[in-house]
Amino acid sequence: MQVVGPIFELRALRQQLSGTVGFVPTMGYLHEGHLALVKQARIENSNVIVSIYVNPTQFGLREDFGAYPRELNRDLELLREEGVDIVFVPSDDEMYPPEFSSWVDVEKVTERLEGASRPGHFKGVATVVAKLFNIVQPSRAYFGQKDAQQVVVIKRMVADLNMGIEIVVVPTVRESDGLAMSSRNIYLGPGERQAATVLFKALNLAQQLWWDGEKDAEKIRRQMTSLIQKEPLAQIDYVSIADAETLEELNLIDRPALASLALRIRKIRLIDNMPLE
Numbered sequence: 303m304q305v306v307g308p309i310f311e312l313r314a315l316r317q318q319l320s321g322t323v324g325f326v327p328t329m330g331y332l333h334e335g336h337l338a339l340v341k342q343a344r345i346e347n348s349n350v351i352v353s354i355y356v357n358p359t360q361f362g363l364r365e366d367f368g369a370y371p372r373e374l375n376r377d378l379e380l381l382r383e384e385g386v387d388i389v390f391v392p393s394d395d396e397m398y399p400p401e402f403s404s405w406v407d408v409e410k411v412t413e414r415l416e417g418a419s420r421p422g423h424f425k426g427v428a429t430v431v432a433k434l435f436n437i438v439q440p441s442r443a444y445f446g447q448k449d450a451q452q453v454v455v456i457k458r459m460v461a462d463l464n465m466g467i468e469i470v471v472v473p474t475v476r477e478s479d480g481l482a483m484s485s486r487n488i489y490l491g492p493g494e495r496q497a498a499t500v501l502f503k504a505l506n507l508a509q510q511l512w513w514d515g516e517k518d519a520e521k522i523r524r525q526m527t528s529l530i531q532k533e534p535l536a537q538i539d540y541v542s543i544a545d546a547e548t549l550e551e552l553n554l555i556d557r558p559a560l561a562s563l564a565l566r567i568r569k570i571r572l573i574d575n576m577p578l579e
């Protein structure tokens with residue numbers, strides 16, 4: 303496994319590869335969710351490249367960029383065990399030099415949900431992913447269903463800008479009690495960790511109601527909301543039943559839909575989702 307920082311070195315290595323390249327962009331502090339993406343990339347491609355880069359431009363001013371957990375040596379060990387070929391660890395200086403002034407702004411699908419709660423977040427995400435795609439030039443790129451809106455945004459960008467990269471979506475990996483794995487889960491104290499199971503409970507409730515034939519999205523949102531309100535540590539940012547493609551809120555669930563939510567468990571903001579399709 304080769305670990306490279308400078309962009310010119312990654313490009314030189316990339317040129318020597320033959321066959322398909324599967325690419326997994328991450329911000330590191332890896333867990334089984336990330337590794338599920340890596341495993342699938344390993345099965346489906348001749349070469350696997352993983353990037354580890356905590357992208358400053360996707361964090362808001364009051365968000366946790368400085369405190370975001372980092373543990374590079376452990377990450378590299380995990381990736382070596384998965385048979386990854388190349389790990390790309392770029393520097394801020396090279397990714398965003400002082401004269402940097404080009405941005406990728408995906409409209410419409412970034413307006414709601416995470417985009418509404420985190421202004422500028424998806425501009426940072428789309429820009430860094432476009433840069434990484436240009437540097438790595440993958441055949442396929444792997445993203446988690448955990449960040450469902452991110453998947454919608456990246457697919458839109460790839461189609462709109464004719465990037466010709468296949469986007470593969472991997473199901474959300476969960477802890478045994480249903481909490482979606484996330485690098486941010488380490489911020490949760492014991493009481494908060496228990497309270498955080500309310501996200502999965504609310505999504506299960508949505509799925510159950512939908513399975514039972516409920517088509518009225520507002521009724522499902524209301525029932526999810528009242529379940530969450532029984533958890534004293536949880537504060538709702540949003541609860542959504544939206545069109546799975548456009549992410550517009552639905553009244554009637556008459557097409558593939560996405561149940562999603564963002565909660566604050568005390569100060570820790572967590573997101574999760576479940577497709578209703």
Ligand code: AMP
Pocket residue numbers: 327328329330334335336338339444445446447448449472473474475476482483484485
């Ligand atoms: P991050 O390091 O948080 O930027 O995540 C890197 C990639 O891993 C993204 O495509 C995420 O959607 C994906 N990912 C994060 N957590 C999970 C999870 N629990 N299950 C599946 N994929 C995940």
